[in-house]
Amino acid sequence: QQPVQSPQAVILREGEDAVINCSSSKALYSVHWYRQKHGEAPVFLMILLRGGEQKGHEKISASFNEKKQQSSLYLTASQLSYSGTYFCGTEGSGSEKLVFGKGTKLTVNP
Amino acid sequence: EAGVTQSPTHLIKTRGQQATLRCSPISGHTSVYWYQQALGLGLQFLLWYDEGEERNRGNFPPRFSGRQFPNYSSELNVNALELEDSALYLCASSTRQGPYNSPLHFGNGTRLTVT
Numbered sequence: 766q767q768p769v770q771s772p773q774a775v776i777l778r779e780g781e782d783a784v785i786n787c788s789s790s791k792a793l794y795s796v797h798w799y800r801q802k803h804g805e806a807p808v809f810l811m812i813l814l815r816g817g818e819q820k821g822h823e824k825i826s827a828s829f830n831e832k833k834q835q836s837s838l839y840l841t842a843s844q845l846s847y848s849g850t851y852f853c854g855t856e857g858s859g860s861e862k863l864v865f866g867k868g869t870k871l872t873v874n875p
Numbered sequence: 876e877a878g879v880t881q882s883p884t885h886l887i888k889t890r891g892q893q894a895t896l897r898c899s900p901i902s903g904h905t906s907v908y909w910y911q912q913a914l915g916l917g918l919q920f921l922l923w924y925d926e927g928e929e930r931n932r933g934n935f936p937p938r939f940s941g942r943q944f945p946n947y948s949s950e951l952n953v954n955a956l957e958l959e960d961s962a963l964y965l966c967a968s969s970t971r972q973g974p975y976n977s978p979l980h981f982g983n984g985t986r987l988t989v990t
Contacts, residue, residue, distance in 0.1 A: 797979070805983065807965070809978040862920050862923055863908070863920065867916065
């Protein structure tokens with residue numbers, strides 16, 4: 766079942782923060798986050814496994830609340846290079862496939 | 876290290892024809908995934924191959940099929956093309972069985988246009 770991402774789109778000024786949410790109605794094993802720039806392939810950002818571990822990558826971090834089957838991606842002090850569409854991918858119990866949400870389009874303006 | 880390569884980059888077919896898309900994974904990767912990216916629908920899971928076997932498939936009709944070769948490259952075939960099959964088809968590879976803790980590395984995709 767496809768996870769639900771929110772918001773669908775967000776516009777920021779350089780230096781502002783953003784949060785992108787991803788929720789599923791099914792129990793999850795893992796959550797992946799990817800970023801796709803226009804005309805390019807999606808690029809892996811991070812994986813979160815069951816256990817609520819928070820991961821970070823420079824100014825981009827994420828959390829996974831397995832009780833709520835939700836993950837959030839945090840972008841702090843956004844840079845122009847953060848612009849793109851962010852996808853969360855979820856793997857549920859017994860599914861053995863990664864199902865992606867519809868994406869959140871992030872635009873960072875100077 | 877070469878990334879995931881897909882061919883052709885663009886493919887134009889007419890309704891009812893067959894399309895064949897190809898994918899070469901990163902060296903050492905045994906799993907290949909296929910996704911369809913149509914406008915506004917995100918990435919729709921199509922197929923997953925590992926070690927030459929089909930491990931899982933998404934909610935697509937049987938006219939979407941594929942295979943994985945002994946060198947782990949893969950082919951996606953779409954028979955009896957319909958207009959709504961027009962989309963970007965992305966291939967991804969990973970190192971281990973299952974996406975549980977293994978990131979997917981995507982190719983640049985094949986843009987299929989059905990007229």
